[in-house]
Amino acid sequence: MPINRKHRIELIFGMSAVMVAGMARAVLDKTALSYDYLISLLLMTVYLMWLFASRRRFPHKGMRRILTVSALLMMLWNTVDTLNNEFITKDSDLSRQIWYWYYLPMVMLPILLLMAAFYIGRTDSYELPRKWFIAFIPVLGLAVAIGTNDLHQLAFEFENGSMKRYRCGPLYYCAIGILIFSVVGILFKTLRSCSKRQFSRSFMLPAAITALGGIYFISYRISDEPMLFQRMYDFPDFTCLFFMCFWESLVITHMLPSNADHKEFFSASSISAGLVDDEMEIYLRGENSPRPTKDQLTEACVKEVLSGSNVLKVQPVVGGYFYWLEDISELQELNERLEETRSYLEEEHVMLDTANKLEESRRRTAEQNKLYDSISERLNPEFESLSKLLNELPADEDDFRAVMKRAAIDGVFIKRCSNLLLLAGSSDHIDSGELGLSVGESLGYLELSDIWGQADIPKGRELPAETVLFMYELFNGTAKCALDDVHAIMVTLRLDDGIDFRIELDCECQPVKDETFSRAEELGGSIETVREDGSTYVIFTAKGEAVQ
Incomplete structure (x- = not known):
C-alpha cells in the first residue's frame, strides 16, 4: 500500500x-x-x-x-x-x-x-x-x-x-x-x-x-x-x-x-462491520457493508438483531461500539434442508411404525394361531370324545342325563386345560392357584354326578407350566377312570420339599394309565398308586428344584 x-x-x-x-x-x-x-x-x-x-x-x-x-x-x-x-x-x-x-x-x-x-x-x-x-x-x-x-x-x-x-x-x-x-x-x-x-x-x-x-x-x-x-x-x-x-x-x-492506513484499509475492505460513537452515529465502516439504523444498533446492544439473512451484533469498545453483520444465509439454507429432512424422516417413521405394528400384529396372530393349533392338537382326543358323546345322545331321559353330565365334565376339562395351555404359551411357569381353580371347577361339575370332592391346593407358588398341566390331566384322567365307582375325591398339594400331589378315591381301582408313568418320569417325577381299606391313592412327587 x-x-x-x-x-x-x-x-x-x-x-x-x-x-x-x-x-x-x-x-x-x-x-x-x-x-x-x-x-x-x-x-x-x-x-x-x-x-x-x-x-x-x-x-x-x-x-x-x-x-x-x-x-x-x-x-x-x-x-x-x-x-x-x-x-x-x-x-x-x-x-x-x-x-x-x-x-x-x-x-x-x-x-x-x-x-x-x-x-x-x-x-x-x-x-x-x-x-x-x-x-x-x-x-x-x-x-x-x-x-x-x-x-x-x-x-x-x-x-x-x-x-x-x-x-x-x-x-x-x-x-x-x-x-x-x-x-x-x-x-x-x-x-x-x-x-x-x-x-x-x-x-x-x-x-x-x-x-x-x-x-x-x-x-x-x-x-x-x-x-x-x-x-x-x-x-x-x-x-x-x-x-x-x-x-x-x-x-x-x-x-x-x-498501522498508518488502518482507516483506509478498513473502508476499502469487504468486511461487513463498522464503528459507531456513543450516539450511534457511524464513524467508520466498510464500503460494501450494509448501513444499520440507530434503532437496530440500539436493540443489538441488548440482543442480536436478525435482518433478512444477516445477524447484527454490537460490542462496546472505548469511545463507542463496534458492530458487525454475520451472513447466515448458508445456515438458513441448511436449516431449511434439515427441516425438509425432518419432515421426510417423520413420514418415514410413521410408515416404519405402521409397518412394525402390522408385522407385530402378524407375528402375534401367527403365534396365537400356532398356540391355538397346538392346543387343538393336544386336546383333540378330548374334542373327539366330547363330540362322540354329543352325537350319540340316548333317547332315554335318565341315560340322556348321565351322558350330559359326562359331557359337562369333559367340557370343563377342555376349558380349563385350554386356559392352562394359554398361560403356558406366555410363560414357562404358572401359579399354583391356577391349578387349584381348575381342579375346584372340575370337582364342582363332578358333584352333578353325585361325586363329592374337596381340594387343598395353595396359591402363590410358581410351578413349571408342563408340571401344572400334567397334574391337572392326572386328576382328570384318574376321575374319569373311576367315574362309575367313586363317590368322593380328595385332592391335596404340598410344596414343602418339592411337589407332593395326592388324589384320594373312596374306591379300589386302577385309575392311572401306563403312559402316564412315563410322562411323570420325563418331568423329573414319579407316580405311586396305593390301595388300602377300600380307597385308592394316586401320588405324584417331584424334586424340590421344580418349585420356585
Whole structure:
C-alpha cells in the first residue's frame, strides 16, 4: 500500500527541516552569529514529529514504549549538545565530560531500536522476555566507562591534553561495534519478515542510508579537514538523524509493517462491520457493508438483531461500539434442508411404525394361531370324545342325563386345560392357584354326578407350566377312570420339599394309565398308586428344584 497524504507531508516537512538545519550550520559556521538555537529548534521539531508519528503508526504498546524512549533520548541529546555549544567553554573539563556522555545515547539508541524490531510480526499481547534486558548491563557499563575516560583513557587518548588531537581507544570501537551490530540486527530481523520480491524492490533505500552513515563515519575518522556534510551535522546530530532515517526507510518501503492506513484499509475492505460513537452515529465502516439504523444498533446492544439473512451484533469498545453483520444465509439454507429432512424422516417413521405394528400384529396372530393349533392338537382326543358323546345322545331321559353330565365334565376339562395351555404359551411357569381353580371347577361339575370332592391346593407358588398341566390331566384322567365307582375325591398339594400331589378315591381301582408313568418320569417325577381299606391313592412327587 503506498504512503498516504499525511505521511507524505510529514516526510517532506521533516526532510526540509533537516536540510535547512544542515545548510544553516554550514553557512553560519564561519560567522559570529549564534545558530545553535535555530538548529536545535528545527531538529527538536523533527524528533517530536517522529515521536508522534511512531506512536500513531505502531499499535503495539511494547514497540511504542521503546520508540518513545528513543525519541526522548534524541531530544535530550540535542538539548545537551545545544547547551554545551552555547554556554560552556570549549576544551574545558565540563565540555569534555559532556562530550564523553554523548556516547550514552549513542550506544542506547541502536539497542533500543533493535529491541523494537523484535516486535515485528508479534501479537498485541507479546512482551519481550525479561532476560533480553540483560543486554542493557554491558551497554550501560560501556557508557559509564567512556564517561570516566579521564581515569583510564581507554576510549580517547589525548595528545598534550588537547581535545583537538586524540586517538580512539578500544572502548570507542566497542561503541561503534554496538552501533554496527544493531543496524545489521535490525536489517536481518526485517528481512526475515519480508518476501523475496519485497526485498528486491525495497532494499535499496535502507541500504543507501546505511552506506551514507558508513561514509560519514569513515570520513569523520580519516579526514583532517571536515567535508561539507560533516560541517552540516555534528556527530551526535548525525547519529540521531541516521537512526531516525534508517527506521523511516524501513517504514516507507514496508519492510517494517505499520498501522498508518488502518482507516483506509478498513473502508476499502469487504468486511461487513463498522464503528459507531456513543450516539450511534457511524464513524467508520466498510464500503460494501450494509448501513444499520440507530434503532437496530440500539436493540443489538441488548440482543442480536436478525435482518433478512444477516445477524447484527454490537460490542462496546472505548469511545463507542463496534458492530458487525454475520451472513447466515448458508445456515438458513441448511436449516431449511434439515427441516425438509425432518419432515421426510417423520413420514418415514410413521410408515416404519405402521409397518412394525402390522408385522407385530402378524407375528402375534401367527403365534396365537400356532398356540391355538397346538392346543387343538393336544386336546383333540378330548374334542373327539366330547363330540362322540354329543352325537350319540340316548333317547332315554335318565341315560340322556348321565351322558350330559359326562359331557359337562369333559367340557370343563377342555376349558380349563385350554386356559392352562394359554398361560403356558406366555410363560414357562404358572401359579399354583391356577391349578387349584381348575381342579375346584372340575370337582364342582363332578358333584352333578353325585361325586363329592374337596381340594387343598395353595396359591402363590410358581410351578413349571408342563408340571401344572400334567397334574391337572392326572386328576382328570384318574376321575374319569373311576367315574362309575367313586363317590368322593380328595385332592391335596404340598410344596414343602418339592411337589407332593395326592388324589384320594373312596374306591379300589386302577385309575392311572401306563403312559402316564412315563410322562411323570420325563418331568423329573414319579407316580405311586396305593390301595388300602377300600380307597385308592394316586401320588405324584417331584424334586424340590421344580418349585420356585
